Amino acid sequence: xxxxxxxxxxxxxxxxxxxxxxxxxxxxxxxxxxxxxxxxxxxxxxxxxxxxxxxxxxxxxxxxxxxxxxxxxxxxxxxxxxxxxxxxxxxxxxxxxxxxxxxxxxxxxxxxxxxxxxxxxxxxxxxxxxxxxxxxxxxxxxxxxxxxxxxxxxxxxxxxxxxxxxxxxxxxxxxxxxxxxxxxxxxxxxxxxxxxxxxxxxxxxxxxxxxxxxxxxxxxxxxxxxxxxxxxxxxxxxxxxxxxxxxxxx
Ligand code: ZN
Numbered sequence: 001x002x003x004x005x006x007x008x009x010x011x012x013x014x015x016x017x018x019x020x021x022x023x024x025x026x027x028x029x030x031x032x033x034x035x036x037x038x039x040x041x042x043x044x045x046x047x048x049x050x051x052x053x054x055x056x057x058x059x060x061x062x063x064x065x066x067x068x069x070x071x072x073x074x075x076x077x078x079x080x081x082x083x084x085x086x087x088x089x090x091x092x093x094x095x096x097x098x099x100x101x102x103x104x105x106x107x108x109x110x111x112x113x114x115x116x117x118x119x120x121x122x123x124x125x126x127x128x129x130x131x132x133x134x135x136x137x138x139x140x141x142x143x144x145x146x147x148x149x150x151x152x153x154x155x156x157x158x159x160x161x162x163x164x165x166x167x168x169x170x171x172x173x174x175x176x177x178x179x180x181x182x183x184x185x186x187x188x189x190x191x192x193x194x195x196x197x198x199x200x201x202x203x204x205x206x207x208x209x210x211x212x213x214x215x216x217x218x219x220x221x222x223x224x225x226x227x228x229x230x231x232x233x234x235x236x237x238x239x240x241x242x243x244x245x246x247x248x249x250x
Contacts, residue, residue: 016142055093
């Protein structure tokens with residue numbers, strides 16, 4: 001008997017799963033709004049057509065499905081055999097016809113969802129390894145997938161906007177990115193920063209706040225767009241002066 005509902009009991013993981021599923025629905029909606037002759041057009045990602053984005057998001061779901069199966073069975077199944085295999089897969093996927101790309105996207109979403117749904121509550125803390133080599137509980141796949149589908153829906157460049165994102169996703173994304181910068185600050189020379197969303201009470205900070213951090217403001221959605229490397233629209237420095245490019249994130 002196959003379960004019809006999630007077995008996960010942790011409310012934080014359940015919230016991430018909801019963000020991932022809402023994001024998948026948003027990505028699918030933007031994908032379905034593309035006419036066949038628009039697939040060849042450029043995405044917002046340098047060097048990638050929309051086809052590359054669609055193929056990548058589909059294969060990402062399959063890769064996260066492999067991690068979920070790893071957690072369920074204990075049999076190691078990595079996301080990708082190698083970085084080269086990942087890139088070759090995307091290049092191949094980008095050559096698929098429109099119907100095949102849509103099927104890839106739809107089927108990969110359904111399959112990942114089934115694996116998540118059927119993963120026993122006690123298995124969500126089982127450890128797996130990401131493509132970057134990080135060892136994480138498999139519950140991380142929910143947030144990893146949420147990031148992919150929401151951000152790449154915008155990258156399709158047919159009307160997806162950070163302003164459409166749920167506020168809780170925007171806040172979590174800002175915390176994720178600034179936390180990443182904080183961890184890499186001393187090793188990689190990330191500048192000290194203060195991000196003050198105009199529509200939130202709390203600021204996000206990176207590094208020493210007494211040492212004249214770069215102080216930026218904009219709406220939370222605009223700051224999240226900037227922080228994820230997708231342009232400076234709406235983001236201004238508090239002291240005047242040009243808005244710097246965001247530090248590398250992923
Ligand atoms: Zn991606």
